[in-house]
Amino acid sequence: MKVITRFAPSPTGYLHVGGARTALFSYLYARHHGGQFELRIEDTDTERSTEASVNAIFEGMQWLGLEHDSAVKFQSKNLARYQEKIEELLVAGQAYHCDCSKERLDKIREQQMKNGEKPRYDGKCRELGLNKTDQTIVRFKTPKSGSVTFTDHVRGTITVANEELDDLVIARTDGMPTYNFSVVVDDADMGITHVIRGDDHINNTPRQINIYHALNMPVPEFAHVPMILGDDGARLSKRHGAVSVMQYAEDGYLPEAVLNYLVRLGWSHGDQELFSKVEMIELFDLSGVNRAPSAFNTEKLNWINQQYLQQADSLRLVGLVERRLQHLGVNLPTTVNTAAVVELFKDRAQTINELVDMGLFLYQPLNGYDDKAEAKAFKESAIEALQAVIAACQAVADWAQADLHQLIADVVADLGVGFGKVGMPVRLALSGQAQGPANDAIMQVLGQSESINRLQAALDHVNNKFA
Numbered sequence: 001m002k003v004i005t006r007f008a009p010s011p012t013g014y015l016h017v018g019g020a021r022t023a024l025f026s027y028l029y030a031r032h033h034g035g036q037f038e039l040r041i042e043d044t045d046t047e048r049s050t051e052a053s054v055n056a057i058f059e060g061m062q063w064l065g066l067e068h069d070s071a072v073k074f075q076s077k078n079l080a081r082y083q084e085k086i087e088e089l090l091v092a093g094q095a096y097h098c099d100c101s102k103e104r105l106d107k108i109r110e111q112q113m114k115n116g117e118k119p120r121y122d123g124k125c126r127e128l129g130l131n132k133t134d135q136t137i138v139r140f141k142t143p144k145s146g147s148v149t150f151t152d153h154v155r156g157t158i159t160v161a162n163e164e165l166d167d168l169v170i171a172r173t174d175g176m177p178t179y180n181f182s183v184v185v186d187d188a189d190m191g192i193t194h195v196i197r198g199d200d201h202i203n204n205t206p207r208q209i210n211i212y213h214a215l216n217m218p219v220p221e222f223a224h225v226p227m228i229l230g231d232d233g234a235r236l237s238k239r240h241g242a243v244s245v246m247q248y249a250e251d252g253y254l255p256e257a258v259l260n261y262l263v264r265l266g267w268s269h270g271d272q273e274l275f276s277k278v279e280m281i282e283l284f285d286l287s288g289v290n291r292a293p294s295a296f297n298t299e300k301l302n303w304i305n306q307q308y309l310q311q312a313d314s315l316r317l318v319g320l321v322e323r324r325l326q327h328l329g330v331n332l333p334t335t336v337n338t339a340a341v342v343e344l345f346k347d348r349a350q351t352i353n354e355l356v357d358m359g360l361f362l363y364q365p366l367n368g369y370d371d372k373a374e375a376k377a378f379k380e381s382a383i384e385a386l387q388a389v390i391a392a393c394q395a396v397a398d399w400a401q402a403d404l405h406q407l408i409a410d411v412v413a414d415l416g417v418g419f420g421k422v423g424m425p426v427r428l429a430l431s432g433q434a435q436g437p438a439n440d441a442i443m444q445v446l447g448q449s450e451s452i453n454r455l456q457a458a459l460d461h462v463n464n465k466f467a
């Protein structure tokens with residue numbers, strides 16, 4: 001049997017972390033078994049579905065590299081098929097028209113709540129044989145007795161008595177199918193063998209299984225994956241930070257790192273943390289999916305991203321860094337060699353954005369000096385040090401070949417001072433900060449004239465201070 005899985009988002013927002021994780025598990029399960037992975041857009045709720053979010057879902061899936069095998073299916077383009085199947089159930093006496101008003105339904109619900117009963121439809125129209133009007137909905141005739149049993153790949157065997165389930169609505173007054181109906185028709189028509197989805201749908205599954213039986217369609221296997229929590233134990237939401245997958249792209253994360261982080265959210269393989277996509281496909285199975293909810297941990301995501309940054313192809317990083325620089329308003333190209341900037345910072349930064357923040361001073365004129373560092377580094381003795389370094393820089397004939405580390409060491413030796421007496425003012429002059437890469441590395445990237453310009457500006461600044 002060929003495994004076919006799907007991701008079936010409702011396009012009512014961006015692709016969020018939880019959805020992406022569900023999509024990833026479905027994708028990996030299909031790939032692991034040499035099967036197919038499909039994408040279906042569940043857009044029958046015309047009020048809440050938007051084209052922008054359809055595009056956001058495509059964009060997120062593409063960024064993560066979760067490619068699907070067939071053309072995308074849109075439920076809104078499949079309405080005739082649902083109507084045909086609803087008709088079939090009506091003819092077979094497995095569904096019926098219902099004209100109960102909202103007021104009546106509210107009233108019985110209220111009464112049931114008062115009696116401590118589970119709110120449910122009381123079946124008033126079930127045997128009335130009403131005809132369709134523009135006021136009627138269609139309800140499914142849930143069997144009155146018996147039970148539904150299924151073995152969930154994550155949760156184990158689940159049995160629900162049919163008595164617990166009422167006659168659910170399968171078509172609204174305008175004929176639009178409800179989620180529980182269209183999902184069954186599509187999963188069956190698409191030959192889905194394994195439905196992998198969030199466990200917020202687990203209560204729908206017994207209802208859906210009854211519909212499969214009524215339609216004489218094969219019931220797929222199910223795996224309900226636990227939800228994702230924020231670090232405070234509450235369901236992951238916007239207030240925990242970024243939850244849209246594309247926000248991570250914008251924040252400077254690498255897609256393979258996000259994918260690696262997502263696979264570990266609720267799945268494990270021993271204590272291994274880093275998985276290439278090929279490895280994920282090789283090792284993923286539903287038996288490794290945890291039953292307990294997993295908590296989102298930004299620190300861990302950052303750590304994983306850092307591991308991938310360090311191994312990433314330099315040319316690719318240059319492209320990402322330049323895109324971010326442009327986003328921040330830096331006009332490229334500049335005289336700064338971005339490949340050298342990447343080399344300088346890629347072992348320190350956890351994200352592309354952080355790397356760019358660290359290196360931005362190389363591309364933009366300094367806007368002042370760090371106050372604390374200035375008090376320490378720009379003392380009167382800095383005048384002599386800066387003058388000496390400027391003179392040494394001016395004497396260099398071939399900057400690219402020059403040993404700039406030695407150049408500074410020679411100044412230190414000539415002046416007969418400690419290394420910091422030269423190193424500190426030079427670093428502050430070049431970068432505006434007290435911390436950062438080695439001075440010779442900064443000077444190499446800035447080039448001869450910009451290095452001298454910055455040293456000279458600092459010298460003027462210090463001279464002014466002590467004039």
Ligand code: GLU
Pocket residue numbers: 007008009010042183196197198201
């Ligand atoms: N459209 C549903 C959702 O986004 C899909 C649920 C399912 O996978 O069956 O929650």
